[in-house]
Amino acid sequence: MIDMTAAEGASGDARARANVARLAAAQALTGANAAVIFATGAIVGASLAPDVSLATVPISMYVLGLAGGTLPNGAISRAYGRRVAFIIGTGCGVLTGLLGAFAILHGSFALFCCATFLGGLYGAVSQSYRFAAADGASAEFRPKAVSWVMAGGVFAGVLGPQLVQWTMDVWPPYLFAFSFVMQALVALIAMATLAGVDAPRPAPSDLHLGRPLLEIARQPRFIAAALCGVIAYPTMNLVMTSAPLAMQMCGLSVSDSNFGIQWHIVAMYGPSFFTGSLIARFGAPAVVAAGLLLEAAGAAVGLSGITAMHFWVTLIVLGIGWNFGFVGASALVLETHRSEERNKVQAFNDFLVFGMMAVGSFSSGQLLANYGWSTVNWVVFPPVLLGLVVLAAASLTRRRSALQEVPAVTPMPET
8 A cells, every 4th residue: 555655656746747847838938928017017007097106007907817817717727627727828818918919009008907907817827837736746746846837937037028128119119019919929839838738637526525615724824824925925016016117217217127027037936946945944934934034125125225226136135035935835835735625725825815916016006106115115014024923823833733643652660
C-alpha cells in the first residue's frame, strides 16, 4: 500500500511537472495582458474620461472583471475541467485587445472600460494557473509547482511593457491602439499553449463530495490565508495603479513609467524561482509575514521622495513583497482543503482577494486626485499591521492544537 501511494505520488508529480511548463508559459503570455492594461490604462483613461478623477476607472474595471470572473471560473472548472475554463479565458483576452484598440481609435471611454473588464475576466482565469499546477501533486511539490508557475510572470514583466514601448506610436495620434492589437495576438498564442494542458474533467462524484464551504472558511488557517491574500494583493494594486499617473503628474515621462512597471512586474514574479523553496524551509506564515513587511517598506520609500528613482524602488520593493505575501498565502490555502474541494475553495479565496482589489482600485483614482501620492502610500500601513496580527494568531492557534494532539507520555514505573 505504501509502495502504491509512493507510485501514485510520483506519477502525479510527473504530470504536474509537465503541466507546470505549459502553465508557466501561459502565465508569461497572460501576464502581458495585465502589463499592457496597467501600463496604459490610467493614461488612456485620462485622455478619454470626462474628468481626470475617473482616469483609473479602466484599471478598476479590470479588477472588477478579476473579481467577477473568479466564481464562474471555479464553476466551469468543476463542471467541465480547467482546460475548458482556460480556453474561454483566453478568448476573453483576444476580445480585450480588439475592443481596446477599437475604443482608442473611436475615442470611447465606455468601450475602453468594457475592454479592460474583459481583460479582468481573462486575468481571473489566469489566477487559477497556480492552483492547476498543484493538482495531483504531492504535498512536498505543491509549493514549488505554485511558485514555478508564478515565475512565468517574470517574462510578462519584460514582454508586456516592451510590447507597449515598441507599439505605442504605431498609429499616431492614437497612442497605444496598436499595443492592444498585439495583446490580442499574444492571447491567441496563450490559447494554443493551454490547449495542451493535462487537466481531466472532474469525476461526477466529486461535484457532491467535500465539506460545506462555510465549514472550510471558518478554519483559522483559511481565515489567515484569505485575509493575507486580501491584504497583499489589493495594497500592491492600490499603489501600482496610481503610480503611472502619479509619475506623469510629477513631470516624469511615459518611458519612466513603463520602466517602473516593467521592473515592478519582474520583481513581482522573479522571486518565484525560489519562493517555493523558502516556504518549504521556513513555512508559509513566515514568508507571508516577510512579504507584508516588504510592502510596508515599499510604501515608506514612496513617502520619501518623488523622483523617478523613488518611484522605481517603491514599485520594485512592493513587487517582491507581493510575491512573498501572495504565493505564501496561496500555499496556505492549499493546506485548508481536500482534493474534491479545491475548485470551490480556490475560487472563493480568489473572489475575496479580487473583490477587495476592486474596491481598492476604484478608490485609488479618488485618493490620488484628491489627496495625493503620499496618502496612497500611507493607506498601506494599517492593513499590513492587521494581517501580521491575524497571521500570528492563526499560527499560535495551530501550534496549541498540535500540542494538544500530542498524547501525554506515561512515566515508566519504578522497578
